[in-house]
Amino acid sequence: MTFHPLRDVRVIDMGLLLPGPVCALHLAWLGADVLKVEPPHGDAGRVLYDGAFFDTYNRGKRSIAIDLKTEQGRAVFLDLADQADILIENFRPGVAERLGIGAGVLQARNPRLIYCAITGFGSGSRASAPAHDLNFLARSGALGLPTTWSGQGRQSTRPAMPIADFGGAAMAVQAILAALFERTRTGNGARIEIAMQEVMLHWIGWRTSADERADERAWTRHLEPANDLYLTADGRGIAIGAIESHLWRGLVAALEDAGAVLPPGAMDWDWQARRIHAQELSDALAIVFAARPLAEWLERLEAAGVPADPVNTPPEAFADPWAIERKLVGDDGWIRPPLPGVGALSPAPAVDADGPAVRQGMAWKAPPLA
Known part of the structure; x- marks a missing residue:
């Protein structure tokens, strides 16, 4: 209808x-x-x-x-x-x-x-x-x-x-x-x-409110290193969204299973701890993701239930099987509304x-x- x-x-x-x-x-x-x-x-x-x-x-x-x-x-x-x-x-x-x-x-x-x-x-x-x-x-x-x-x-x-x-x-x-x-x-x-x-x-108002919090360093970057973009071995970008603690633990387990070496005790770092160690953690994750190609990381992280997606070009996005299943592109090639x-x-x-x-x-x- x-x-x-x-x-x-x-x-x-x-x-x-x-x-x-x-x-x-x-x-x-x-x-x-x-x-x-x-x-x-x-x-x-x-x-x-x-x-x-x-x-x-x-x-x-x-x-x-x-x-x-x-x-x-x-x-x-x-x-x-x-x-x-x-x-x-x-x-x-x-x-x-x-x-x-x-x-x-x-x-x-x-x-x-x-x-x-x-x-x-x-x-x-x-x-x-x-x-x-x-x-x-x-x-x-x-x-x-x-x-x-x-x-x-x-x-x-x-x-x-x-x-x-x-x-x-x-x-x-x-x-x-x-x-x-x-x-x-x-x-x-x-x-x-x-x-x-x-x-x-x-x-953007929430960022202004956040700047008024006691910890002035807390909002100098967006959220945390587990919510960021990284380059993989084949030069592709990958977006990681492991903000909640259970997602972070799943990410660390998947990375360590792939042979990654992260800072000691990183598995148990909560949100605040990850921010305190932000630069160290960001550098370590960049090295980890650069060691394997995008497709392999996507397969591993999907199996671990961790939010991970490719940084697509628009043509790649609309050629995605999900977009095709949802009929977001009409037979005439035009994008349809969701x-x-x-x-x-x-x-x-x-x-x-x-x-x-x-x-x-x-x-x-x-x-x-x-």
Whole structure:
């Protein structure tokens, strides 16, 4: 049975690049009718990475190109917004108001509208500051954190994933669904603002609290050496997650069974002891894992019940037997969401592909909610 809880829900996606489009994509996966409103030249994301960027995060949507700087364009847009349930935008604060399509204007016309703005910094002194994902990671402190025991002294590096963009989108989806539920009780829409910098500070807050603990050294590295990345004999990375004591004992037993020599008494070290001996232990584990190839370590540690996984490339991850079993990649090669029963989405639309139909009054696929 196909899972479409948002069927008949009408969404206007005004997002550009990542945060807004990813938020709208998740609503489309849940069955919403998503109409992407683009500037006449199209979303800037269409040209990044030869289109793969846009095609991935705009599937299941339709497109209309509207010049909101013209009276005619605004009239078309306002008509759409009058019939919509949800609007998502990630402009800088004030841009929508200057265009005459801010939340105040739209909700005065359509009180049921849920208006979600995904911004960088929200309100305040940095409201209009330009920024992208990397800027939020830097300013939030995420890039300033020490990374791993084995990477001590390493400079900050750019993550391979746009964490703040995806985090902002995820929090926006959560807030929109809550507002949609609340609307069933009150009949009123909502004004939602998601500041990506706040999302990053929320996620990193536990580290700030940890820094206030009595032992100032306790949080200079992430968790402990038994929760780290190591290189194996064939140059592959392996991730170890032996944090709890029983997992640590299983790891030590498996390593010693393979002929490894660890510091005396290491088997009985608890979490605090492992941190006290962190550098010594990290160096020893690095030597141990470098002695055998990845496949052998994975086999040994799986048999011992120790969390151990390869550092895969994305193609390797999606070729993993588990990913295939879970049908996370569709027959068309596109990644499917981790939700049971969610149907496949249509390809991303061309610029203004649905513009003619929309302008002729056929804006939405389904009737509005009662």
